[in-house]
Amino acid sequence: MLDRNLIRQNPDLVRVGSKRKGVDAPVDEFLSIDTSWRTATHEWESTQAEMNRVSKSIGALMGQGKKGEAEEAKARAAELKAKVGTQEERAKQLEAQLREIELRFPNLPHESVPDGMRPEENVTVREWGDRPTFAEPPRQHFDIALEHRLIDFERAAKISGSGFAVYTGLGAKLHRALIQFMLDHQVQVNGYDEVYPPSLVLSSSLVGTGNLPKFEEDLYSTKDDLYLIPTAEVPVTNLYRDEIFDGTDLPIKHCAFTPCFRREAGAAGKDTRGILRTHQFEKVELVKYVLPEESYNELELLVVDAESVLQALGLHYRVVLLCAGDMGEKGCKCYDLEVYAPGEDRYLEVSSCTNFEAYQARRANIRFRRGPGEKPEFVHVLNGSGLAVPRLLVALLETFRLSDSGDIVIPEPLRPYMGIGLLTRPK
RNA sequence: GGAGGGGUGGCAGAGUGGUCGAUUGCGACGGUCUUGAAAACCGUUAGGGGGCAACUCCUCAUGGGUUCGAAUCCCAUCCCCUCCGCCA
Numbered sequence: 001m002l003d004r005n006l007i008r009q010n011p012d013l014v015r016v017g018s019k020r021k022g023v024d025a026p027v028d029e030f031l032s033i034d035t036s037w038r039t040a041t042h043e044w045e046s047t048q049a050e051m052n053r054v055s056k057s058i059g060a061l062m063g064q065g066k067k068g069e070a071e072e073a074k075a076r077a078a079e080l081k082a083k084v085g086t087q088e089e090r091a092k093q094l095e096a097q098l099r100e101i102e103l104r105f106p107n108l109p110h111e112s113v114p115d116g117m118r119p120e121e122n123v124t125v126r127e128w129g130d131r132p133t134f135a136e137p138p139r140q141h142f143d144i145a146l147e148h149r150l151i152d153f154e155r156a157a158k159i160s161g162s163g164f165a166v167y168t169g170l171g172a173k174l175h176r177a178l179i180q181f182m183l184d185h186q187v188q189v190n191g192y193d194e195v196y197p198p199s200l201v202l203s204s205s206l207v208g209t210g211n212l213p214k215f216e217e218d219l220y221s222t223k224d225d226l227y228l229i230p231t232a233e234v235p236v237t238n239l240y241r242d243e244i245f246d247g248t249d250l251p252i253k254h255c256a257f258t259p260c261f262r263r264e265a266g267a268a269g270k271d272t273r274g275i276l277r278t279h280q281f282e283k284v285e286l287v288k289y290v291l292p293e294e295s296y297n298e299l300e301l302l303v304v305d306a307e308s309v310l311q312a313l314g315l316h317y318r319v320v321l322l323c324a325g326d327m328g329e330k331g332c333k334c335y336d337l338e339v340y341a342p343g344e345d346r347y348l349e350v351s352s353c354t355n356f357e358a359y360q361a362r363r364a365n366i367r368f369r370r371g372p373g374e375k376p377e378f379v380h381v382l383n384g385s386g387l388a389v390p391r392l393l394v395a396l397l398e399t400f401r402l403s404d405s406g407d408i409v410i411p412e413p414l415r416p417y418m419g420i421g422l423l424t425r426p427k
Numbered sequence: 428g429g430a431g432g433g434g435u436g437g438c439a440g441a442g443u444g445g446u447c448g449a450u451u452g453c454g455a456c457g458g459u460c461u462u463g464a465a466a467a468c469c470g471u472u473a474g475g476g477g478g479c480a481a482c483u484c485c486u487c488a489u490g491g492g493u494u495c496g497a498a499u500c501c502c503a504u505c506c507c508c509u510c511c512g513c514c515a
Contacts, residue, residue: 041477045484052484055496059445070495077495244474372456373472 001362002105008034017108020324022117030101037094044087051080103214107359109324110296110333116323123323125335128307129316132342135403140343141394142274144401145171148408148423151275162272163264163279165390170423174410175282177417178389178396179257182284182309185413186386190305192255192286197235199258200226205238208364210330217265220279228261232285233383237360240289244376245368251290251298255386258283275390276348282389288382289366292358295380296333299355303335306351306386313411315395316340318347332357335384339391343398348391353384 007014011027018025054077061070114123145151150171156164167175186192203225206212220228229235236256260283271277286305290298310317317339327334331354338347358378367376400409406425415421
């Protein structure tokens with residue numbers, strides 16, 4: 001959702017920004033309905049004001065015992081009531097139209113975001129580390145996982161169907177170690193406050209983050225009005241729905257570990273082997289609520305916080321600034337972190353760090369006050385993964401498997417959690 | 428699951444059909460007094476929509492209804508608390 005005043009006062013800005021995202025925003029339609037709605041609302045409220053006045057006078061007249069006059073006023077009020085009814089209906093209908101139109105507006109890309117529609121037009125802003133080299137062609141993660149008995153794909157399919165993994169033995173432990181390490185790292189090194197939210201949320205929470213009504217087919221639902229979360233962004237962003245922060249408390253930074261559930265309805269046949277794309281995966285998420293004037297600076301810091309995990313693990317990666325047409329509808333500016341997976345010989349997205357500005361805050365009604373007596377303003381909300389576990393695991397297995405022995409070296413920061421420094425290949 | 432009780436402003440807590448968007452207390456903010464502070468005293472203090480503005484409309488959990496008029500009456504839904512049962 002955009003600020004209505006922005007569309008009214010600066011329609012061209014909205015047209016141009018939307019076009020950069022490849023969306024033909026209904027600006028003219030909005031402006032026309034908006035004008036009608038405001039006129040209708042004004043008429044409706046005027047009649048209502050008169051009715052309220054008459055109603056109030058009845059009470060006074062009754063009090064003074066002027067029964068006759070009170071009866072006259074009652075008749076007058078009844079007339080006005082009928083008028084209010086039709087005017088209200090028209091105003092409400094126009095407002096509903098306006099809301100429907102409003103939801104078709106994408107968030108506008110920031111000026112620093114490059115033009116483009118396709119992934120190839122994204123811009124790599126920096127790389128870290130070197131591509132690892134191997135004596136023999138590096139193996140792919142599902143082979144390594146089988147070799148070390150870290151993941152049982154067959155039994156996963158038996159119990160849950162395709163697109164799931166059962167982590168076994170040291171695989172399960174490594175999975176858990178990554179989560180523990182990332183949480184501790186974000187809390188202790190980067191100063192995030194940990195929360196553990198529910199994995200089932202009401203539909204109203206999904207509307208707050210913009211997943212509903214548009215992306216219903218991506219979500220798992222239940223018989224109740226509860227949905228499985230596609231990302232911790234949903235419960236964590238909604239923590240403060242309808243609340244007003246004290247401006248001096250900002251920024252507020254949360255990290256959260258949750259499982260994430262996605263139907264991947266549009267991705268059938270893509271990345272079907274292994275754990276590159278599964279219906280359930282685990283992730284540590286970072287969410288920040290910040291002052292509007294700080295949000296772009298905070299975005300850079302968010303990226304650095306997410307990157308620091310990859311650096312600590314010693315994994316080669318790149319930071320990609322997404323072009324306007326590839327970042328999705330909700331964001332203003334988005335950096336992807338892509339870790340290099342040698343066996344796949346490609347870069348895997350393990351984090352999307354996005355500044356939504358006030359887009360989500362407006363939908364979820366999350367505000368702050370600069371000082372006593374000041375009007376509440378919408379906060380800017382940012383989030384990014386820090387990081388997604390399965391793809392990180394892929395990069396880790398493929399990067400640290402020694403060609404000669406087949407053993408896997410555990411990166412130093414994970415050793416306290418694993419209790420060992422090397423996964424030796426079972427015979 | 429059964430039986431009761433309840434959801435009002437930052438918090439506490441009045442208000443059972445008519446100047447109630449709401450008495451009061453606490454907190455917060457501003458001021459007087461003071462060298463400074465405390466105390467005392469005075470004042471301010473919900474959110475949102477529309478309008479350049481005057482102003483106006485909506486909101487007392489949510490959605491309907493009754494009425495000229497609803498925080499107040501009726502219906503439904505949600506949430507919270509207490510007791511009993513059940514399960515950990």
